[in-house]
Amino acid sequence: MEPDPIRRIAIIGGGLSGLSAAHRLIELSRGDPASTAITLFEASPRLGGIVGTQQVGDYLVDTGADSFLTNKPGAVGLCRRLGLEHRLVATDARYRGAHVLFEGRPVRVPDGFQLISPSAAWPMLTTPLLTPWGKLRMFLEWFVPPGNFADESLADFVRRRFGREALDKLVQPLVGGIYTSDPEKLSVAATMPRFLEMERQFGSLLRASLKQRSVDRQNSAEPSDTTSSGARYGLFAGLAEGMEELLVALRTTVVAGCQIRTSTRIQAVQRASRPIGYKLVLSDGMPEEFDAVIVATTAHQAARLLQDLDSDLATDLAGIEYASSAIVVTGHKLANVRHPLDSFGLVVPHCERRRILATSFSSRKFPVRAPADSVLMRTFVGGAMQPEMFDLDDETLCRVVMQELGEIFGVQGDAEFSLVVRYPRAMPQYHVGHLDRVGRIESRTATHAGLALAGNALRGVGVPDAISSGEAAAAVAMQG
Numbered sequence: 001m002e003p004d005p006i007r008r009i010a011i012i013g014g015g016l017s018g019l020s021a022a023h024r025l026i027e028l029s030r031g032d033p034a035s036t037a038i039t040l041f042e043a044s045p046r047l048g049g050i051v052g053t054q055q056v057g058d059y060l061v062d063t064g065a066d067s068f069l070t071n072k073p074g075a076v077g078l079c080r081r082l083g084l085e086h087r088l089v090a091t092d093a094r095y096r097g098a099h100v101l102f103e104g105r106p107v108r109v110p111d112g113f114q115l116i117s118p119s120a121a122w123p124m125l126t127t128p129l130l131t132p133w134g135k136l137r138m139f140l141e142w143f144v145p146p147g148n149f150a151d152e153s154l155a156d157f158v159r160r161r162f163g164r165e166a167l168d169k170l171v172q173p174l175v176g177g178i179y180t181s182d183p184e185k186l187s188v189a190a191t192m193p194r195f196l197e198m199e200r201q202f203g204s205l206l207r208a209s210l211k212q213r214s215v216d217r218q219n220s221a222e223p224s225d226t227t228s229s230g231a232r233y234g235l236f237a238g239l240a241e242g243m244e245e246l247l248v249a250l251r252t253t254v255v256a257g258c259q260i261r262t263s264t265r266i267q268a269v270q271r272a273s274r275p276i277g278y279k280l281v282l283s284d285g286m287p288e289e290f291d292a293v294i295v296a297t298t299a300h301q302a303a304r305l306l307q308d309l310d311s312d313l314a315t316d317l318a319g320i321e322y323a324s325s326a327i328v329v330t331g332h333k334l335a336n337v338r339h340p341l342d343s344f345g346l347v348v349p350h351c352e353r354r355r356i357l358a359t360s361f362s363s364r365k366f367p368v369r370a371p372a373d374s375v376l377m378r379t380f381v382g383g384a385m386q387p388e389m390f391d392l393d394d395e396t397l398c399r400v401v402m403q404e405l406g407e408i409f410g411v412q413g414d415a416e417f418s419l420v421v422r423y424p425r426a427m428p429q430y431h432v433g434h435l436d437r438v439g440r441i442e443s444r445t446a447t448h449a450g451l452a453l454a455g456n457a458l459r460g461v462g463v464p465d466a467i468s469s470g471e472a473a474a475a476v477a478m479q480g
């Protein structure tokens, strides 16, 4: 029998990673579009997954991600190829930086503090966040011998190098704001390999920072972002009309080059009846066969899908834990807020015993998100550290958040609007040992020709990572 000249490729999941995979497949088959037939299956009626933007009155609300790192190629590269480069907007430099809650009040994160490590002495010496002993202990990092661990928890790493105070007062809330994770479990090798490398190469993170500054000076380059605090906000960009703009551009290209089947849940991926290829079992029970399959879902969904095909692979995927979180979005007249909100947001240390994880001042990052006399706030609750908060109903969540905003920032009166957006089991937790697990998952996946995984469960949780994972999966699916 003649082999079918058309390569049939299925993508399961129409979030950012699935859409990026579809877009890349279309790019790769541009020379000979008739040779490839791409079908994207999405369980819900809408494409985009956990990314989206809503207009609420005069407010523009990114309901999931609102910005992305520009020093990773995924998102910026895709925007460029989609003709969206001119739509990228930088965060507002006037408000760069973050606050951290300290004894019930917002205090600025010391300038130059980058997630784990300070890169400037004076702001650390003058911050009220740490006791004199806490500060001394931080600077003693210079003399702490390098550890010899392939992986350890973020908490162990920071306690070992900088002491407990730095962990509790700064690192836990800043890192928690990104990963919604328990630092006692979070793998430093999987989430912040850069800091392990600094320790390995220079013996100390402080020494590494000093070295970097002197290299910057010699090159007369811009200092490496020592003036913005927290999660290096200066390196983030958004889109003028919100993240939906990226989805619209992706959808437009993808719809033209690929069959999209929304409201279609895949139940299982099985071996095809032919020697090569895969059979997808659809929600209506009908099977369809493909030469290659990209699974672009969460790891727990992928585990269910791949159980029949490879139970070892499924077990490893199912072992990646997830946290659930919700965002309570509120709009306020600035006149009703006592605090100047002069940063991009506030992170809340666990030791402060509050019921919120962080609040992002969205319209300080991107002013057009709210009218000039108002502010758009996005308050994060739940995550791995406060899972019980996710179970509260919407009304109670809004009440709790308004109470917290009132006590912390002096927010008075009713919000102009409030909106609760829930993300059940959406945030993968990269626990200690994650990279070993990822190694096993990748080797097992490679034994199935034409099978590829995409998403944010393996090698990076953010938007650029999800996009890059989709693009890499497309290359695998194309090769067979």
Ligand SMILES: Cc1cc2nc3c(=O)[nH]c(=O)nc-3n(C[C@H](O)[C@H](O)[C@H](O)COP(=O)(O)OP(=O)(O)OC[C@H]3O[C@@H](n4cnc5c(N)ncnc54)[C@H](O)[C@@H]3O)c2cc1C
Binding pocket: 012, 013, 014, 015, 016, 017, 018, 041, 042, 043, 044, 048, 049, 050, 051, 064, 065, 066, 067, 068, 069, 264, 265, 266, 267, 296, 297, 298, 301, 305, 325, 327, 423, 426, 427, 454, 455, 456, 461, 462, 463, 464, 466
């Ligand atoms: C609250 C929150 C805030 C975030 N903020 C940021 C941020 O500011 N910056 C940043 O860089 N990153 C952020 N992230 C991370 C970023 O949003 C994600 O990395 C990215 O959107 C993941 O996209 P994805 O396509 O891999 O997954 P998803 O968006 O989860 O898409 C998976 C899709 O697969 C579909 N699906 C699942 N099972 C099946 C099935 N059996 N059959 C068919 N379809 C199926 C689902 O319906 C879904 O549409 C945030 C994440 C969360 C949860």
